[in-house]
Amino acid sequence: MTIQKETKLNTGAIMPLIGLGTWKSNPGEVEIAVEIALKNGYRHVDTATAYSNEKEVGIGLKASGVPREEIFLTTKLNNIDHRDVPGALNKSLELLGTSYVDLYLMHWPAPMTPDWKADKSLSWIDTWKEMEKVYLAHPEKVKAIGISNVSVAFLEDLLKVATVIPAVNQVERHPSCIQDDVLDACTRAGIVVTAYSPLGSDKSPLLENDIVVRIAKKYDIAPANVLVSLQVNTPNVNVLPKSVTPERIIANLKVVDLTEEEIAELKTIEKTSHFRACPPGWTGWGNLGFPDC
Secondary structure, X not given: OOOOOOEEOOOOOEEOOEOEEOOOOOOOOHHHHHHHHHHOOOOEEEOOHHHOOHHHHHHHHHHHOOOHHHOEEEEEEOHHHOOOHHHHHHHHHHHHOOOOEOEEXXXXXXXXXXXXXXXXXXXXXXXXXXXXXXXXXXXXXXXXXXXXXXXXXXXXXXXXOOOOOOOEEEEEXXXXXXXXXXXXXXXXXXXXXXXXXXXXXXXXXXHHOHHHHHHHHHHOOOHHHHHHHHHHOOOOEEEEOEOOOHXXXXXXXXXXXXXXXXXXXXXXXXXXXXXXXXXXXXXXXXXOOOOOO
C-alpha cells in the first residue's frame, strides 16, 4: 500500500492526515501538548466542548507560534447543546480564542437535557438542520460541518433529508472495532472518516497483540505506530492519536507503508478481540444503530 498524501473534504478543503486528539487530556497538560504538537509538524488539532479543555487548546494554539491559517481546528457540539447550536458555536469560539473553526461536528446524534438524560422530544436530524443554517449563514465562523459517532443506519436517515452533506464522520476505528461498513457508506456519500482512539484505549491490549508486535518489529517501529499507520494506509481516512507526552506526540507522526496482506491481517484481530473505548450505549439512545464491536 502507499500512504495517502492528503484528505480532501467535499468542501474542497484539505484536512491533515494525522491530528492531535485531546479527549481525556486535562487542563494543565493539553495546552502544552498542543504547543508541542504544532511546533513539531502537526497541523490538525481536535477538541470538543465535552472535553472541557477548549480554552487550554486555544492557549496552546497561540503559544505554538504557528499562524492560525495553517492550522486545521475541529471542535464539537455537546449533547446538551442541541437546542442552541449558534450559542454553542459562539461559546466554543470564545473559549478557543479564534474567530472560526475549520470543522464543527455534532459530537453524538443524541440530544440530551442539561442533566444528561436523553432528550426524546428533540430529533438529532433537526439539530443537523440547525447546523446547516449556521454553516450557510456564517461561513466566516465555520468552514465545514460534520458528524461523529454516526452509524450506517443513522447516516442513511440523515442523507435522505440533508441539504449539506457532512464533510466528516468521526468514529472509533482500530483493529478491534474496524467499522468498515461505516467507512464504505461514508465513502459512497463523499464523507471523510476520521478515526479516533486508533490505539484502542489507554493501556490498550492492541499494543501487545501478537500481530501488531510482529509488524512493529519488521519495520522497527513501536506498536502504536503500526496502529496509526493502519489508518493512514486506508483511503478516505485520517486519524487522531492522543498523547500529552512530548516524546509520544512526536513519535506518533512516524508512519509506514503497510502491505495489503498486513492490513488484512490487522483487520482479523476484531474476530478474536473486539471492544469499544467509547461504547454508544451511555447516551441513553441505545446503541445508535452500531453493531457490537
